[in-house]
Amino acid sequence: MNVVDRDTVMCISLAARPGNHGNRFHNFLYAELGLNFLYKSFTSSDIGATIAGVRSLGIRGVSVSMPYKESCMPFLDALDPSAAAIDSVNTIVNDGGVLTGYNTDYLAVRALLDDVPRGPFALRGSGGMAKAVLAVLVDSGFDDGVVVARNETAGRALAERYGVAWSAGLDGRRPGLLCNATPIGMSGGPGEHDLAFEADAVRAAGTVLEAVYLPAETPLVRLAREAGARVIAGGAIMELQALEQFVRYTGVRPTADQVARAEAYAAG
Numbered sequence: 001m002n003v004v005d006r007d008t009v010m011c012i013s014l015a016a017r018p019g020n021h022g023n024r025f026h027n028f029l030y031a032e033l034g035l036n037f038l039y040k041s042f043t044s045s046d047i048g049a050t051i052a053g054v055r056s057l058g059i060r061g062v063s064v065s066m067p068y069k070e071s072c073m074p075f076l077d078a079l080d081p082s083a084a085a086i087d088s089v090n091t092i093v094n095d096g097g098v099l100t101g102y103n104t105d106y107l108a109v110r111a112l113l114d115d116v117p118r119g120p121f122a123l124r125g126s127g128g129m130a131k132a133v134l135a136v137l138v139d140s141g142f143d144d145g146v147v148v149a150r151n152e153t154a155g156r157a158l159a160e161r162y163g164v165a166w167s168a169g170l171d172g173r174r175p176g177l178l179c180n181a182t183p184i185g186m187s188g189g190p191g192e193h194d195l196a197f198e199a200d201a202v203r204a205a206g207t208v209l210e211a212v213y214l215p216a217e218t219p220l221v222r223l224a225r226e227a228g229a230r231v232i233a234g235g236a237i238m239e240l241q242a243l244e245q246f247v248r249y250t251g252v253r254p255t256a257d258q259v260a261r262a263e264a265y266a267a268g
Contacts, residue, residue, distance in 0.1 A: 004038055005036070007036055008036050008037065008038050009035075009036060009037045009038070009060045009249075010037075010038055010039075010040070010057070010058075010059045010060060011026065011037060011038070011039045011040075011059065011060050011061040011062070011063075011249050012039065012040055012041065012042055012054075012059055012061075012062055012063070013039070013040075013041040013042065013062065013063035013064075013065065014041075014042055014043065014044050014047075014050065014062060014063070014064050014065065014068050014072075015041065015043060015064075015065035015066070015068075016043060016065070016066060016067055016068075017043070018041035018042060018043055019041065020041070020266075021238075021266045021267070022039060022041060022063050022242065022266075023039055023040065023041055024262075024265055024266040024268075025242050025246075025262050025263060025265070025266035026039035026242075026245075026246060026249075027039050028261070028262040028265045028266065029246060029254055029258060029259075029262045030250075032254070032258055032261075032262070033250075033252055033254065033258070035250055035252065037060075037249070037250060044068065047068050047071050047072055047075070048074075048075050051072055051075035051076070051092075051099065052075070054092065054094060054099065055094065055097055055099060058094065058097075059094060060093070060094055060249055061091065061092065061093055061094065061245065061248065061249035062091070062092035062094075063090065063091060063245055064089055064090050064091065064092060065090070066128065069088045069089055069090055069128060070087060070088055070089075072089055072092070072101070073087070073089055073101060075099070076089070076092065076099045076100065076101045077098050077099050077100065078098070078099075078100045078101070079100070079101045080100060080101065080102040080103070082102050082103040082104070082106040082107050083101045083102050083103040083106070085103070085106060085135045085139060086103060086106060086131045086132050086135045088103055088128055088131065088132065089101035089102065089103060090102070090103050090104055090105055090241070091103065091104050091244075091245050091248060093248050093249065102244075102248065103132060104240075104241040104242075104244040104245050104248075105129065105132045105237070105241050106132045106135060106136055107240075107241065107244050108236075108237050108240035108241035108244060109132060109133050109136045109209075109237060110136045110139070110140060111240060112209070112232045112236060112237065112240065113136060113137070113140060113209070113232070114140070116177060116207050116230075117176065117206070117207075118140075118141050118142055119142070119144065119175070119176045119177065120144045120145065120173070120175035120176060120177070121137060121142050121144070121145040121146075121175050121176070121177035121178070121179060122145065122146050122148055122170060122173060122175045122177070122178055122179070122197070122201075123137070123145060123146070123147050123148065123179040123181060124147075124148045124149070124178075124179065124180050124181065124182050124184070124196050124197065125147075125148075125149060125180065125181035125182040125211075126147065126149040126151055126154035126155045126157075126158050127154075127181065127182070129181040129211050130147070130149075130158060130181035130182070131158060132181075133179050133181050133209070133211065134147065134158060134162050134164070135162065137162075137179070138162045138163065138164070142177070143163070143164075144164075145164040145165070145175070146159070146164060146165040146166065146167050146170075146173060146175075147159040147164060147165070147166045147167070148166075148167055148168070148169060148170060148197075149166065149168070150168060152166070152168065155168075170197065170198060170201055173201070174200075174201055174204040174205075175201075175205065176205060176206040176207065177205065177206065177207045177208075177209070178196075178197050178201065178202065178205045178207070178208045178209070178220075178224075179208075179209040179211075180196035180197070180208075180209070180210050180211060180212065180218075180220055181211045182196060182211075182212075183212065184196040184212070184218075184220075185210070185212045185215075185218030185219050185220055185221075186212045186214060186218070187214045187215050193219060194219060195219050195220055195223065196210075196220050197220065199223060202220065202223045202224055202227060202229070203223070203227040205224065205227075205229050206229060206230065207229060207230045207231075207232065208220060208221070208224035208229050208230070208231050208232070209231075209232040209237075210224075210231065210232070210233050210234050211234050211237060212234045213233070213234030213235045213237065213238045214234075216233065216234075216235050216267075217233075218234075221233055235263070235267075238263075239259060239260075239263045242263075243259050
């Protein structure tokens with residue numbers, strides 16, 4: 001275990017309901033790599049004051065969760081294109097008092113979709129993760145798609161921003177790429193046993209992206225695998241976005257084995 005001293009570099013997370021996943025993932029890798037870093041989760045009652053504290057205390061990095069992903073932005077000095085593309089920050093890096101916002105969800109999804117054949121898609125959801133996924137899709141050349149969202153106001157607004165259609169359901173569409181960016185299928189949620197899309201649409205898809213990472217195998221993931229589709233699971237998105245944060249904080253890129261063991265430890 002690392003000894004905390006005056007030279008220890010501090011990284012934190014900010015969330016309305018702080019969890020332990022980031023603490024365990026980052027601190028595991030710090031110990032594994034012998035880095036004099038410490039990671040700790042917090043919440044904030046005043047995001048402007050908190051960001052000012054990050055700057056003045058020299059906190060190296062911040063992982064940002066809801067509800068701070070947009071409210072933190074006015075207090076930053078610069079935005080990476082990954083954050084500017086969706087007006088949302090999930091990572092802040094402090095370089096000598098200069099705070100830059102990134103969105104590693106965007107970076108992770110873009111990397112994972114890089115070799116997926118371009119063609120029609122359906123994205124379920126209208127929240128922050130849906131915005132990140134849709135921005136990646138459109139930026140990567142997927143231009144024939146539909147946002148499926150029960151909330152018409154939010155769904156239409158998101159679809160119009162990126163120049164795609166909106167619908168309350170698939171309405172007979174059978175696109176090759178299905179993306180779920182809602183909590184449907186999440187452990188402990190009201191829809192944990194539900195499919196994000198109709199079963200026959202899942203069976204017809206070539207690729208399925210699932211943003212939910214708990215459990216590792218949601219009903220959508222299970223059916224997609226049974227049908228022989230390529231699956232991009234929520235755990236892969238979570239792992240890759242956390243890795244991109246880690247690299248930006250430390251300048252060190254762990255091996256795939258180290259990252260897998262860190263994720264297994266964090267999930268345990």
